[in-house]
Amino acid sequence: MTETTTTRIRTRFAPSPTGFIHLGNIRSALYPWAFARATGGDFILRIEDTDVERSSQAAVDVILEGMRWLGMNPDEGPFYQMQRMDRYKEVLAQMLERGLVYPCYMSVEELDALRERQMAAKEKPRYDGTWRPEEGKVLPQVPEGVKPVLRFRNPKDGVVVWEDKVKGRIEIRNDELDDLVIARPDGTPTYNFCVVVDDIDMRITHVIRGDDHVNNTPRQINIFRALGFEPPVYAHLPTVLNEQGEKMSKRNGAKPVTQYRDEGYLPEAMINYLARLGWSHGDDEIFSREQFLQWFNLDHLGRSAAQFDEAKLKWVNAQHIKATADDVLAGLVADLLVLRGVDRAEFSDSRLPKICALFKDRCDTTVALANWANVFYADVQPHEEERAQHLTPAIFPAIDSLVEKLSTCDWDKASISAAFKAVLAEHGLKMPQLAMPVRVLTVGTAHTPSVDAVLELVGREKVLNRLRSR
Incomplete structure (x- = not known):
């Protein structure tokens, strides 16, 4: 660390619950959280809810839920400014005196x-x-x-x-x-004053926030000093822009951070992607949470506005999915399948981690992975275009021969592969001519990983039923 201080570092994230928290907001929470973790300090969550008319409990819930999902848990808080009004009025009275x-x-x-x-x-x-x-x-x-x-x-x-x-x-x-x-005339304190009292009382040493607060900073510094305190260290982060180059905001189409969870993004990937929106460690693009916290300091924060790129986020997420243990992915996919009506008892065998292992290289979200896994547990409806293209009467005799051989062979990848080879030889076919129609009938699409590996995981009974019901 380049930061040297004898004082324990204390940072804070202080969102206003006047709209659903989006990735630009969370990026502003990520760095103070990371700095506290990297230095063995404390991270405080403060909800600045004095705008009573625009604040909502629903927005507070998204803040708490989003941070919990990302594993950015505070050491203290959440504190709510509306619950600290007596303290503000006490300081106001002292200042008046x-x-x-x-x-x-x-x-x-x-x-x-x-x-x-x-x-x-x-x-x-x-x-x-x-x-x-x-x-x-x-x-x-x-x-x-x-x-x-x-x-x-x-x-x-x-x-x-x-x-x-x-x-x-x-x-x-x-x-x-x-x-x-x-x-104000009714005695309620205003934003810049409340912030200073909070930062003093919560012993904040470093304020890391968006650069839309730069104009507030000199006013806050003067209030700090009038109250007899030195201000904290400030780091004002450049704006996060959306894909159109506008400031990221709910008005400009930014999504609540929890929506990314629902769309199948991994928290580790979100931390990785958000970290790179304004900070860098050499040319490293993909890294773990642990590496990020080991590397993070304030000296490598960028000065230029960062632009959100959903395609890049999906790519980062895909890399993390590939690197995630199959049993961990299976737990996430199982939760998604239960939401689609699959009985959790279906996962009592060992298939789901193997299914995740087979398909995770093809998926950039856990929702995409669940789409693949779903065909192993739910009914399959082949795509009509693929059915028309691959399920022609000419291939039916070969499928019938395959059904016969699959009915009696051992149910493992090698035996299934041998059954395919025997049918190919018997009917004078090449593997794609048989494998693609079989895939369409058994998993709904002609393009999958190795057909013998897929059929092994679908299971003999379902494979035979689906091949017969053409």
Whole structure:
């Protein structure tokens, strides 16, 4: 690790449950989780649910379910900001008492008019400090019946500087920042203030998040320092773009992360693929979770936006399927087959791991693997085009001969192969002329791995019934 610190590293993922979590969001969770794991630190999950109107329990459930599926379990949390309101109000009261915040009675209409005047004068629209107390300044008369917002007294001079672990040194002049509203008229605190209190209370050492938060960072740093704390280390990750080059979002067609689970992607493959969306370890494309955590640090985070590529994700998933143990795949496929109505008792024999071994090189998802496995347990409906192409009357005598030989031979791959060879010799055929019609009848399609291996796993009774029912 290049990070050296005597303080235990503590990172966090702090999603807002205002929409279903997608791969761009999960990528922002992956790196803080990996950094905590790689350094022996702690990973905290915080649900930022203060937008009550847009937040939903369903969105929270997808966050928790998605992270559980990916094995990105937090060491602490989930903490919910709505359950911490008393703490925020306690800190607000302390800040008010110390003069770090002040009440502002400027109405929305006054603020809009101010912004219009500034824009007309080609100035940056910003709050002008009308209600900010200063020595010798006479404040306007407090209007009756108006509840004020609380504004943070931002420093007027100097520069906010931080060494971003992705973007490098960033400097923002304080005179570019106005006095931020940190509590609404009803007393509820605002986002930037809550984040700082949470990060202080949860002792966060590294904030690794999307670069859409860069503009919030100088404001948050100033609040940290006003409260007497040094800010954490920041790493602002480039945006994840969808396949059209737009920012990945639900509005732009991004899928909930749990949908990838349902579509047959392996969590190990998702971790592998997402890790490469903004981080690299040389030219390594395929790696395990353990390798990723062994290699991960903040120095190899990319500075450019990463673009999602579903074809690449499928390729990565296919590599992980090939590398996954057959019995592990069998457990995943069994769950999918049960959802399709197959009785779990059907898996009591040893066939399913062997079926997975036979077909996994052809599959890029576990759903595709289950499609193949399904023909060994459920009824088969041959594709009509393949039936018409391969099941001609000319081949029926050879199929009848094969049925006869398969009825009495030992039921293993070598004996099945010998039965095929005898029928081929008897009828003067080549293997594809017989094997393809047999595949169509027994598993529904003409293209499979070795026909003797397939028939052995289908089982004698089903093979004979399917060949006879042409």
